Amino acid sequence: MIQATLDVATIRKDFPILQREVNGKPLVYLDNAATSQTPRQVIDVIVDYYQNYNANIHRGVHALSQEATDAYEAARKKIQEHFNIAKSHEVIFTSGTTHSINLVANGFSSFLKKGDEVLVSAMEHHSNIVPWQMLCERTGGTLKVIPMNQEGELIMEEYHKLLTERTKLVFCNHISNALGTINPIEEIIEAAHKVGAAVLIDGAQAAPHIRADLQALDVDFYTISAHKVCGPTGVGMLYGKEEWLKKLPPYQGGGEMIAEVTFEKTTYADLPHKFEAGTPNICGGIAFGAALDYMNGIGFDEIAHYEEELLHYATEKLLVIEGLRIYGTAAKKTSVISFNIEGIHPYDIGTILDKLGIAVRTGHHCAQPIMDFYQIPGTVRASFSFYNTKEEVDSLVEGVKRAKNMLV
Structure with missing residues (x-):
């Protein structure tokens, strides 16, 4: 050691x-697995936003709006660089990991059909179980569980047996919130891809401890919440490969996520805005970037x-x-x-x-x-x-x- x-x-x-x-x-x-504490450096960023340039983003031509937009998009770039993500528009701001998972589950409702199989690990947080149960209920898919042993480790031999051509999705946490187990996600991702399945990794518990390289992992989706990494609550990130994000339908309809609206038809905005309906947690996003700066500084x-x-x-x-x-x-x-x-x-x-x-x-x-x-x-x-x-x-x-x- x-x-x-x-x-x-x-x-x-x-x-x-x-x-x-x-x-x-x-x-x-x-109680850091539930939420980390927030350093003064991040608190100061939050105060500075509300004191000096609080404004809605992307739509305004005035100075405050441009300053807020620049800071928000700079935070997206920080997240991209931190996780070694190929393109900034593969970073979707969400309200947190639960929102991110539900966004993907909702999108896969368009693809999953009766007889298709979804795999989850036995050590998942409820937020990475319930959305997939709901998805299977809507589509007729089947949820299967990767078992674990008494030490709190996934039984990988059983995982490989569960993988078939019917497997469409695999979901696993990077680190168990209840046990602290670091799961072998590299092996999980590689094996799933061999049968053509997509993989979502819940990185909420890993983010405070591990700087994940998402290009090296070759993962399809990865989620985290800012409040686990010394940031504010109510903001998080969904990473998705561009090819998948283009396939998935929007999760919510509203402002910002549109290109053109008429009463007859709506066309959607390009990534990432397609999945970012409404006024986002602007201050939260900016502070998220500041929190990553702080932790990388250490x-x-x-x-x-x-x-x-x-x-x-x-x-x-x-x-x-x-x-x-x-x-x-x-x-x-x-x-x-x-x-x-x-x-x-x-x-x-x-x-x-x-x-x-x-x-x-x-x-x-x-x-x-x-x-x-x-x-x-x-x-x-x-x-x-x-x-x-x-x-x-x-x-x-x-x-x-x-x-x-x-x-x-």
Whole structure:
């Protein structure tokens, strides 16, 4: 394991919220898989937009509109460069990963037919299950599941058996939000393409940890949400290969996504505007670009090395606690630890931790099939970011011990 060299103390000063207290205790924020915190550098960009050039984009000839348009489209270019996307119009701004997935699912309603098959992994977030179930109900397609093992890894031998000429779509998360497993998406994509299937990868959980090269992956669709990468909520990105985006029909009708409208017929705008109906989250898009600038300034290699240190440190410390079981022990995983203590409901542990100022997530994490697989109601999930410290891990461990002593 490479020793990380991040100056975490200095980084933490960028995040105003990390200076606050909860229940009279210093905040220990370990719910980063749900949403990351926002640095002052991104907050300043949001304030600057509303104070100085708040205007609608693309349509105005006045100065404020042009400034806003330029900043918004510059953010699109930043996203393109960050993910090594071939063309800027392959970047579609959305409200987040869920919106992006539904956009694609809605579009494939035009192509999928009875007897066609859709594959999803057993460790998907509900937002990458429900839209495909709805798609199959509308079209007569069949949803099939790539199984997982007790370690929280996909059983790839079974995946290859499931692939046939009837497979039209494959959907998988890059990293599991509930387990932290890093899935072998390169193998998944290559195998799917051999049978002519398209692939959508849910990159929401990967984006804070991995700088994905989408041209190298050769993926057809990739989605992320800005709030996972130190950006604002309510904005995200759908990447789609140009050939696919041209095939898919528009998801919503309205302003901006049209070329010409009469009462007899409407023609649609070119990419990316075809999928960006209405006034977008302009400030959110600009701040999304600023968030990527911030994280790239720190460096994704450095982030990965440091978070790996935190993961190993926290795993070792927690496993000392008698009766504690970690769910998700894949050989390749990121800085997420889901655990339970025998005989204690995860909600009760989370409630006591909150009283100590420690923020974790409890429940099924919008991944109920995973919980059903392990036959548990949910887990306590601690998820770490580059601004967390080993001292905060120590606080978590002591808090869990205290909760156990109170509840057993």
